[in-house]
Amino acid sequence: MNLLRSATLLRHLALTLLAGFALYLLSLELDPFRNFQLATVAAYLCATAGLTVLTGLSGQLSLGHGALMAVGAYTVALCQNTLAEHDVTGNGVLPLSLLAGVLVTMAAGFVIGLAAARLRGPYLAGVTLAVAVAVPAATVTFDELFNSEQGLGVYVEPPPLSLGPYFPNERWQAWIALLGALLxxxxxANLVRGRFGRTLRAVRDDEVAARLSGIDVARAQVQAFVVSAAGAGLGGGLLAVLAQSVSPGAFSLTLSLFLLMAVVIGGLGSLSGAVWGALLLVALPDLAHQVSSGLVASSPAAAQRLEGNLPLLVFGLTLIVVMIAMPGGVQGLLHRVTGWARRRLPSR
Known part of the structure; x- marks a missing residue:
């Protein structure tokens, strides 16, 4: 058994190193804007992967993950700015701020998880929805700390001088975000392949059977919220670093809905589906912007009516198409295609 667990860890580690090397080479070839998009995908991946564990594996619906990302983002902003004011700078400070953002968000996830463990269905969705509304409102209430709607700037060190005086800042940001996403x-991947993942699946499939098997259902659900919150906190902190600012408008209820739709479209319950979801979170708004730009040229009145709602419309239409054509999401479709290809190949 120990050998099997070690083999799984080594396989995941090898895949991570291979993916990291491929992404490193990709970042060298991309222009600054594409590197920034790549970094944004990596930041969103932290959140979508955590939400996949919560919703796909434990069966708990969350409409408040955008608020958890805001907790991580504001924590990173406050840490970075406070340390800079006390002349504590350097590229080694950022990992500490990101760690603080993860820990604070995990604490928030623990509190929400305690309440969520007693609720089911629409009641759980209602609690997480309240969190999605309450967190941005709190930044306005405590405006002396969070600077209300204007938000906070985030002090971020430039790339190390060892990389050269003209090293692109966007590539450095991409490396930071990709490292966080890969970790x-x-x-x-190791959690969901181990006992923790089996426990969550048992709770999701049948809570009564899980209790009869000796599983503490409430504890497993709280743990799922904490793990998921950690991913959201890291993703929010990375977004704050990329934008070098944080404001409540960046973490609205719409973001929470986008995150949920992204993991469903990508493939609910699969970490590979979380990757597709993160890609869609960046690609679909970009597509909506291109459509909006075309409408401005042809019909300014229609473009004005759709302004702000077009990304949500594109996500909604994509979700409808995916649910009809491929209920298992993008990753489910890929599984079916590869399975069909294996059956069609002649056996040796």
Whole structure:
């Protein structure tokens, strides 16, 4: 058994190193804007991977993950700015701020998880929805700390001088975000393949049977919320670093809905589906912007009516198409295609 667990860890570690090397080479070839998009995908991946564990594996619906990302983002902003004010700078400070963002968000996830463990269905969705509304409102209430709607700037060190005086800042940001995403995927992949993942699946499939098997259902659900919150906190902190600012408008209820739709479209319950979901979170708004730009040229009145709602419309239509054409999401479709290809190949 120990050998099997070691083999799984080594396989995941090898895949992580291979993916990291491929992404490193990709970042060298991309222009600054594409590197920034790549970094944004990596930041979203931390959140979608955590939400996949919560919703796909434990069966708990969350409409408040955008608020958890806001907790991580504001924590990172406050840590970075406070340390800079006390002349504590350097590239080694950022990992500490990101760690603080993860820990604070895990604490928030623990509190929400305690309440969620007693609720089911629409009641659980209602609690997480309240969190999604309450967190941005709190930033306005405590405006002396969070600077209300204007938000906070985030002090971020430039790339190390050892990389050269003209090293692109966007590439450095991409490396930071990709490292965070790869570590998140490595840790979650080992968690869901182990006892923790089996426990969550048992709770999701049948809570009564899980209790009869000796599983503490409430504890497992709280743990799922904490793990999921950690991913959201890291993703929010990375977004704050990329934008070098944080405001309540960046973490609205719409973001929570986008995150949920992204993991469903990508493939609910699969970490690979979380990757597709993160890609869609960046690609679909970009597509909506291109459509909006075309409408401005042809019909300014229609573009004005759709302004702000077009990304949600594109996500909604994509979700409808995916649910009809491929209920298992993008990753489910890929599984079916590869399974069909294996059956069609002649056996040796």
């Amino acid at each position: 998140t995927m490595l840790l979650l």
